[in-house]
Each structure stands twice: as C-alpha cells, then as structure tokens.
Amino acid sequence: MVQTGYSPLGLTKIIMQNMKSDLKNVTIIGSGAWGSALADLVQRNDCHVQIWSRQSQSSLAALVSNSDAIISAVSIKGVRTIAEKLQTAKLLPHAVLVSATKGLEPTTGKTPSQIWQSLVPNHPLVVLSGPNLSKEIMEGKPAATVVASYNDDAAQFIQNIFASRNFRVYTNSDPIGVELGGTLKNVIAIAVGACDGLNLGTNAKSALIARSLIEIIRVGVYFGAQPETFWGLSGLGDLLATCNSNLSRNYQVGYAIAQGLSLDEAIAQVQGTAEGVNTANVLIEISDREKISVPVSRYVYRLLKGEITLQQAVEGLMERDLKPENLENLEL
Numbered sequence: 180m181v182q183t184g185y186s187p188l189g190l191t192k193i194i195m196q197n198m199k200s201d202l203k204n205v206t207i208i209g210s211g212a213w214g215s216a217l218a219d220l221v222q223r224n225d226c227h228v229q230i231w232s233r234q235s236q237s238s239l240a241a242l243v244s245n246s247d248a249i250i251s252a253v254s255i256k257g258v259r260t261i262a263e264k265l266q267t268a269k270l271l272p273h274a275v276l277v278s279a280t281k282g283l284e285p286t287t288g289k290t291p292s293q294i295w296q297s298l299v300p301n302h303p304l305v306v307l308s309g310p311n312l313s314k315e316i317m318e319g320k321p322a323a324t325v326v327a328s329y330n331d332d333a334a335q336f337i338q339n340i341f342a343s344r345n346f347r348v349y350t351n352s353d354p355i356g357v358e359l360g361g362t363l364k365n366v367i368a369i370a371v372g373a374c375d376g377l378n379l380g381t382n383a384k385s386a387l388i389a390r391s392l393i394e395i396i397r398v399g400v401y402f403g404a405q406p407e408t409f410w411g412l413s414g415l416g417d418l419l420a421t422c423n424s425n426l427s428r429n430y431q432v433g434y435a436i437a438q439g440l441s442l443d444e445a446i447a448q449v450q451g452t453a454e455g456v457n458t459a460n461v462l463i464e465i466s467d468r469e470k471i472s473v474p475v476s477r478y479v480y481r482l483l484k485g486e487i488t489l490q491q492a493v494e495g496l497m498e499r500d501l502k503p504e505n506l507e508n509l510e511l
C-alpha cells in the first residue's frame with residue numbers, strides 16, 4: 180500500500196490541532212458486535228461518535244463529511260460497497276480511514292485494506308487488529324490491540340482515539356501483516372474449535388496452533404508482510420485469543436461441526452459473522468495458484484466443503500510425510 184495524494188507534514192499539523200481540540204468527530208461504519216464495541220471504546224475518550232449501518236436512514240456521505248476518523252467495522256462482504264460510497268463522498272482532507280475487518284474478498288483475494296487503498300487512495304489508512312473478543316471489551320475487561328499504518332502520524336492519531344485504561348493500543352508499521360494475522364487465524368480457530376469439540380487434548384491443540392502460525396507466516400510473506408509481525412498481538416496474540424475462547428464465532432463453528440452439525444447448521448447456530456468460512460475458500464484459491472503450503476487451512480477447507488470427515492482430517496494431518504520443522508525457511 181502506498182499512500183498518495185496528501186502531505187504528511189500537513190497531516191501532522193492537522194492531527195496535532197485535532198488532538199488539542201476537545202472533541203474529535205469519529206464515524207463508525209457497521210453496528211454489529213465489533214462496530215458497537217469500537218464505538219464504546221472511542222466514546223470513553225471524549226470523542227463525538229456516530230454509528231452508521233446500511234439500515235440507517237441517514238446518508239453516510241453527510242455523516243462522514245465532518246469526520247476526523249472513519250472506522251469501518253463491517254464484515255468482508257460489505258467492505259467494497261462501503262468503500263465505493265466513501266470514494267464519492269466529500270471527506271475532510273485530513274480524515275483518517277481505519278479498517279477493522281478480518282477477511283479476504285472472494286472475487287479478488289484482496290484484504291480489506293487493499294480494497295480501501297484502491298478505492299480511497301488519498302487518505303491515510305490504518306488497520307486495527309488484535310486479540311479483541313468484542314464481548315470482553317464491552318465488559319470493560321483489559322485488552323490490547325495494534326493500529327498499523329505506513330503513516331506514523333495517522334497510526335498515532337488512531338492510537339490516541341482508542342487508548343484507555345482498559346484498552347492498550349500499540350502502533351505498528353506493517354499494516355498488511357497486522358491485517359493478515361487477524362484474518363488468517365479465523366480459519367485456524369475453526370480447526371481448533373473442532374479439535375476441542377473432539378476432545379483431542381492440549382497437546383494436539385498446541386501443535387495445531389504452533390504449526391498454523393507457520394503457515395500463516397508463509398501466506399503473510401506472499402502478501403509482502405514482515406514475518407516478525409506474526410509473533411505479535413495481531414498474529415500469535417489473536418491466534419491464542421480466538422483458539423482459546425468459545426466467545427469466538429469461528430471456534431464455535433469448528434466445535435459445532437465436531438458435535439455432528441452440518442456447516443449450515445453450525446453457521447445458523449452462531450450469532451454474528453464467522454469470517455473463517457469464506458476466508459478458507461479464498462485462501463485455498465490463493466495457495467493453489469501460488470503453491471503456498473497451508474496444510475491445516477486446507478484440511479479445514481476440505482472439511483467445510485464436505486469432502487472429508489473430521490476424523491479423516493485428523494488422520495490426514497497426522498500422517499503427512501515426516502519432515503524437518505524448518506523454521507528458517509518460512510516462504511516454502
């Protein structure tokens with residue numbers, strides 16, 4: 180992602196002015212679980228927050244015309260439509276866009292930030308991702324996240340908007356890595372939910388998480404991410420959160436399948452969006468095309484497609500050819 184069309188120095192000045200003024204205007208797009216939690220966080224920080232969803236009567240263009248920060252928390256299927264709306268809207272010149280979606284676009288294989296960047300290139304873009312189960316955040320429990328951007332000033336601006344006593348916010352300069360950590364772990368959370376649903380034990384679960392992190396890094400490197408980003412909050416951190424909590428919708432999908440439910444039944448039972456199902460499809464298309472080895476995600480994909488049973492997935496993973504652990508060569 181290359182930021183074009185604005186002056187970083189000008190942005191710094193405007194951001195500093197904004198930080199000093201009492202009230203920042205923030206628009207959150209998406210009133211689902213995550214949009215609502217993010218709105219709650221921003222509200223704690225003396226910001227004027229407005230939430231817009233596709234059900235709103237108000238015009239999005241009118242709402243964002245005075246926003247210092249515009250935060251998109253819709254699921255992946257809504258990202259392009261929303262970005263297209265903002266493409267034609269008149270935004271404040273210094274407005275910062277924040278993408279909080281964890282998914283991959285089916286038709287293009289693009290990440291949300293890539294979609295935003297291609298459609299609204301003249302505004303700084305920040306990716307927000309981390310181990311952030313919305314229910315815990317709504318309950319005011321302590322959590323940490325990452326705001327990543329190629330533009331340091333924009334990342335710091337968003338850091339200040341969100342940071343509070345209960346929400347620790349780190350900046351990072353690898354947005355694509357931060358974004359993919361949050362996106363790809365959703366597929367793994369399905370695998371781990373199934374592993375727990377089958378009661379396969381802590382050794383199996385730990386092996387699954389550790390080996391999955393390696394395949395997440397391989398995909399990340401293909402997308403141009405820094406491998407070390409995945410050891411942080413948005414990679415390992417989010418993998419642990421999502422694979423260890425039955426608050427995770429993706430984990431719930433895997434668990435339900437292990438209880439004998441079909442994928443459709445599992446999705447129907449889960450409240451809200453489980454992005455890992457679609458992400459598995461897109462990821463396998465990419466890994467087939469680019470010859471990236473993603474064994475765990477591939478078994479999740481085949482399981483969700485109904486090509487194999489869960490038992491066959493477990494056997495298939497255990498019976499793969501023996502090989503070195505090979506932590507130095509993560510591109511393969």
Ligand SMILES: NC(=O)C1=CN([C@@H]2O[C@H](COP(=O)(O)OP(=O)(O)OC[C@H]3O[C@@H](n4cnc5c(N)ncnc54)[C@H](OP(=O)(O)O)[C@@H]3O)[C@@H](O)[C@H]2O)C=CC1
Nearest residue numbers: 209210211212213214253254256257280281312313451452
């Ligand atoms: N919940 C969580 O703990 C976290 C979620 N995320 C990510 O945030 C994103 C949203 O998740 P979450 O809020 O939990 O999901 P929900 O299912 O609760 O909400 C989804 C949101 O996306 C909107 N949406 C869906 N499709 C479209 C569309 N075609 N056009 C416009 N808007 C659309 C929905 O609008 P409507 O209400 O009108 O249907 C709703 O606002 C996901 O990518 C998720 O992975 C990230 C971190 C934490």
Ligand SMILES: O=C(CO)COP(=O)(O)O
Nearest residue numbers: 309310311312427428429
């Ligand atoms: O991304 C999340 C936590 O960081 C939310 O996970 P689920 O989408 O699986 O609920």
